Amino acid sequence: MTTSSNYQAPLRDMRFVLHELFDVSAHCRQLQVELDRDVLDGILEEGARFTGEVIAPLNRNSDEQGCQLHCSEVTTPDGFRQAYRQYVDNGWASMTGPQAFGGQGVPQMVSACFHEMLMSASLAFRVYSGLTESAVLALYRHGSAELKQAYLANLISGEWTGTMCLTEPQAGTDLALLRTRAQPEADGSYRVTGNKIFISGGEQDLTDNIIHLVLARLPDAPPGVKGISLFLVPKVLPDGQRNTLSCGALEHKMGIKGTSTCVMNFDGAQGWLVGEANQGLACMFTMMNDARFQVGLQGLGIAEAAFQGGLRYARERLQSRSLAGAVAPDQAADPIIVHPDVRRMLLTQKALTEGCRMLATYTARQLDLEQAMGADHQAAKRRAALLIPIVKAFFTDVGQEVASLGVALYGGHGYIREWGMEQLMRDSRITQLYEGTNGIQALDLIRRKLLGDGGAELNALIDEFAQLAEAAQAHEPLREMAQAVSQRLREWRELGQAVIAACQRDPQEIGAVSVDFLAYSAYVLLAGFWLQAATRAQQALAQGSADSGFYQAKLHTADFYWRRLLPRAGAHRDALLGGANCLMAMAASDFSF
Template sequence: MNYQAPLRDMRFVLHELFDVTGHCQQLDVELDRDTLDGILEEAARFTGGVIAPLNRNSDEQGCQLLGDAVTTPDGFRQAYQQYVDNGWASMTGPLAFGGQGLPQMASACFHEMLMSASLAFRIYSGLTESAVLAVHRHGSAALKEAYLNKMVSGEWTGTMCLTEPQAGTDLALLRTRAQPEADGSYRISGNKIFISGGEQDLTENIIHLVLARLPDAPPGVKGISLFLVPKILPEGQRNTLSCGALEHKMGIKGTSTCVMNFDDARGWLVGEANQGLACMFTMMNDARFQVGLQGLGIAEAAFQGGLAYARERLQSRSLTGAVVPEQAADPIIVHPDVRRMLLTQKALVEGCRMFATYTARQLDLEQAGGNDHPAAKRRAALLIPIVKAFFTDVGQEVASLGVQLYGGHGYIREWGMEQLMRDSRITQLYEGTNGIQALDLIRRKLLGDGGAELNALIDEFTEIVEAARGQTALHEMADTISQRLAEWRALGRSVIDACQRDPQEIGAVSVDFLAYSAYVLLGGFWLQAALRAQQALGQGSAEAAFYQAKLHTADFYWRRLLPRASAHRDAVIGGANCLMALPASDFSF
């Protein structure tokens, strides 16, 4: 399946909606429009010409474990070396350690391209970028000096080692131990599972960030520390750690997902003792945003495949008569139900791309500004669980629609659509399942500040509604979004009240409240896009077809997809009792 980066839509979002060059100036980053567009064009050539052709075989071949060595699929090593040599690995790395210091808002489109081209390939470098963040923010000067330059360049990769067989989401159950040594290092012993890139043949060294307990650690999550444990020690010898097995997975088979054994492996403390979870969350917030982009990337690839097939596949005649009478049948894109599926894909993908760029801006301001941008920190915290959960749900839905568009051929491996559906499924699970994201949204964000940041976000989108009302053609859509924003504010208040009365409500309403929030937010972004399109058409743009397509897609979104929010609102109001009243013993078969 071919992949072409959606450059025109990316430029629309970056330049016309969110002024990425102005954003870079605010961050004191020298990146003008022409330079960024040049980067995106090169990125499109690299992802479409080098990475995408590897995706099919990576699924067929997978990774292999021989002894304690893992080989990646054919072509991965060469492509990764090109990725490093061309400077793609260092895009977001800190300048002080050889990185280019590009903001997330500028790099997110490239990362989306990678995930569309081959999610399995991207996972190796994505985790490294998150590990760089954690070491850069929490590591000692000595650790930074020893490891960051080669991690930033991509010469070395990084992992996150959290999960153990008995401790998935509940890290309080973690058993891996860390024994202090006289020289200031530690000996790490324990077993970790589901470690992406835990062993591979792409790089000579792998830097594992491992959660473990010190001997005198308090129980629970307050007793977890973070350690840097390299595969190859500074002295040059191999550390006492190994890949015990590769997981047999339904997707992302080109990524080595490892069972990792640490047998008195030598490591060094990152951050303060017993503060490992706080340090790891530096990685996890970035990783959750990246996983959201994984959902978006998969969705874009599925949309492209479905659209190409719908234009070529001849089946039946249009309900209004032959559209292409010289052929035996019409292309299926003429059929209303096929249009419904394609427009659903298009509206969700392009809406999520706007949402992702907006969130990336908040992350940039938070990371660059420190305490100077507390509002960005609050906004990013509110949005990250929505991005991670909703985008990955979208990835699965859009991939499923891709299979449906192909009909029986979509179920066959050679067409590539079923691989996208299998690959996307993991995104709803790792870096915290989507149910965990929803709990985080309610417990830490909504209840944490009594809805203050949610209301600030609603206020911001209310300003977009008022601006859109200046366009007569957008009155109806603007009124609908305005009503939804008011409904969202009221629903937030009622959720807070219900959760304060009964803690069970937190879990009962969380998933539906997150989905409701996402659909309303996408409505706001689509209104903003429609406003920009109307303005461009009013100015006589030479790209009238592009902007008309934006208006048509916005119209489809608020008429056919935004109504989904009503079902989620009704479910929220349904409350916890209907979930918890049935005794566990009565779940019989």
């Protein structure tokens, strides 16, 4: 049976992106990390074995069984505890942690590939460890020496997990409405009281301790977001006593049912301040930016799993004859992969998924350079800040689209639970919502990034890709594609300036153009990466590569992308130029039924 649990990591494509497009070995040397090609490939191969053999088989049952709550205690689906123990014992949990506290310091360019594998194998399983890594980053950047010493080593090793506790029933995106309170104590700790919802991994049976990073207000805090502080609140206190916090309920969800999504009650729970008072949002953004990149990888992982399932089924399923005549005359019908519309769906899946993998690796490189605090620190920080909302929003939109195409490829079987495709579609839907909805990501791209510097970083990014596109025109087979990409890059620059001018005239335009501008930007970015991939493939074929099938497939997919998917950018351009008035002119009372 071709089900979503038959996952195999796309090692060949990952090696292509890491080694041939971005020279990950040189990147490691720049970061002064001793990882040669053999070691890097070994990490990928072992990660593929672990995710394919240990994690992927858990995915369907985790959806069927879900998590269970009894007397404030949560049990995860069968097999999760044992798999998590292997995850920790094999060192996967400590991959990205700082070496000073027992981590391996593996660059994001490498770890992102393994994390994508985890997302493909079982998104619900990955959520627990993903948030822990974000908590590590926030604590490492902003925590006191005492808190780091007490908590980082066990978080990095995976012996403990971490959460981020932001959302409250009345305060989702608008954290200015947050009500959770923190009362200072004589011993320097605080008593945190309040209720948080949608807390992934808020309670579980994988680890003995859970370290909650909680946003709350001090008694004298100013109103709004300027009065929010961040607190570390452990499930188990340093003296071994259980803290006064509990899981009040588990949410009954559409997907990722193997992840415990909790209502958390803090009843005067003891905690400690992370960073400066009233600077909690700045501290949390360190965590949120990493989490948003990871959520983007969730969309990519879902897309890869859906593409693999769809491709296997299209090769196996016999239905009708090819329009050009029988392809398999010895069988009752031809495999559906011969039909043009099936090819359209498969190539859309492949082009979007592999394009996103290139952008993910490029973004991971910026995150590495930013965290290294070297000469490229500030430039990488600006570039990563520009890309993160695109990665989070576009990748998760792609995950949903590719999963939906996966369901379509299976036909009626795609609608049936046992095949696993509909689970991917349900699991992926949350990725477009949490860690800031995709609409919020689009607002962030316009307000903080584009308007924040007048388009300077966007233009720097366009300049980089324009040089690559100009160089690609020297390759005769790629000239037409390179010219099309160059034209879109010029259009992107002009559109950016038009958007800035419109938003300065009318602030309503910020929200009116944001989603379409983000999508436009993503499609043009992927075109740039597909042009790079095609250029490398052309070079490899000219050199007589023995892996000619792989490189020919790259050229064919690149050709499909710019002819059939890049035109979507034009529709987004036309839509955003339609202005805000058509959205805002109707009175709210006229939205009647």
